[in-house]
Amino acid sequence: xxxxxxxxxxxxFLTLLVTTPSWAQSSAPTPVxxxxxxxxxxxxxxxxxxxxVKTVVGKTIGVVDARAQPxxxxxxxxxxxxxxxxxxxxxxxxxxxxxxxxxxRALETYSWQRDLGRAGxxxxxxxxxxxxxxxxxxxxxxxxxARLRALDGLTTELDGIRxxxxxxxxxxxxxxxxxxxRSLGLNYTTSPDDGRARFIPxxxxxxxxxQQLDADDPVRCDYWLNGKADGPMSFAGETVYSVRWxxxxxxxxxxDPEQSRGTGSVxxxxxxxxxx
Numbered sequence: 001x002x003x004x005x006x007x008x009x010x011x012x013f014l015t016l017l018v019t020t021p022s023w024a025q026s027s028a029p030t031p032v033x034x035x036x037x038x039x040x041x042x043x044x045x046x047x048x049x050x051x052x053v054k055t056v057v058g059k060t061i062g063v064v065d066a067r068a069q070p071x072x073x074x075x076x077x078x079x080x081x082x083x084x085x086x087x088x089x090x091x092x093x094x095x096x097x098x099x100x101x102x103x104x105r106a107l108e109t110y111s112w113q114r115d116l117g118r119a120g121x122x123x124x125x126x127x128x129x130x131x132x133x134x135x136x137x138x139x140x141x142x143x144x145x146a147r148l149r150a151l152d153g154l155t156t157e158l159d160g161i162r163x164x165x166x167x168x169x170x171x172x173x174x175x176x177x178x179x180x181x182r183s184l185g186l187n188y189t190t191s192p193d194d195g196r197a198r199f200i201p202x203x204x205x206x207x208x209x210x211q212q213l214d215a216d217d218p219v220r221c222d223y224w225l226n227g228k229a230d231g232p233m234s235f236a237g238e239t240v241y242s243v244r245w246x247x248x249x250x251x252x253x254x255x256d257p258e259q260s261r262g263t264g265s266v267x268x269x270x271x272x273x274x275x276x
Contacts, residue, residue, distance in 0.1 A: 050102050053106055074172075075171060083107050196227070
């Protein structure tokens with residue numbers, strides 16, 4: 001995350017603490033249970049955890065640049081990339097819960113920061129406007145009605161910036177997800193073929209590590225899913241895997257599903273034993 005965006009997020013969160021009584025009251029010191037898993041940590045303190053999630057996403061930002069498109073003649077559409085839990089996390093859209101929503105919004109706002117910066121919007125006012133949008137989402141636990149209201153507010157703010165910055169593109173928010181079908185299904189096999197596999201999106205694995213949890217522990221890092229034996233799984237991005245065979249041998253690593261789209265299958269191989 002850039003310094004400007006970090007400052008903007010902090011200012012927006014502090015403003016909400018002062019101006020939103022319900023959130024200010026809920027943030028008063030109260031005894032809380034010690035979080036035992038990643039998702040519990042996120043639910044326990046969404047504001048702090050969103051900053052953490054956005055920092056992690058900023059280090060794994062390739063998907064934003066991969067989807068980069070020029071600003072269209074009729075203006076910039078804030079919803080042009082169709083950032084959804086399904087398109088970003090695939091099989092993990094539901095399992096990731098609030099953490100997944102944070103990942104999606106982090107990707108969304110990074111794409112706005114990049115595209116609108118290229119379109120001539122000044123960095124500081126842009127970062128502050130986006131920060132206020134994010135703060136509204138955090139205050140509402142990323143509920144969809146709140147996101148739509150925040151999106152309206154952001155569009156209005158950006159229009160105000162445009163009017164004082166000659167040459168910048170007009171901004172709009174037009175839903176277009178239905179025009180972007182994309183198959184994410186892949187089968188997997190193990191070699192030897194009797195391995196039992198489990199998977200987790202790389203970004204969720206990194207979030208667990210940044211939370212100082214054991215990212216390979218499916219109880220503490222509670223986004224792991226066991227592999228399906230009866231059909232394809234929906235892999236949206238770089239994925240971490242772990243395989244165990246009946247003889248106790250294991251293999252782990254990560255793969256990019258885009259490299260396997262042509263064949264529709266990924267093979268997870270047991271590594272040969274080290275030479276004696």
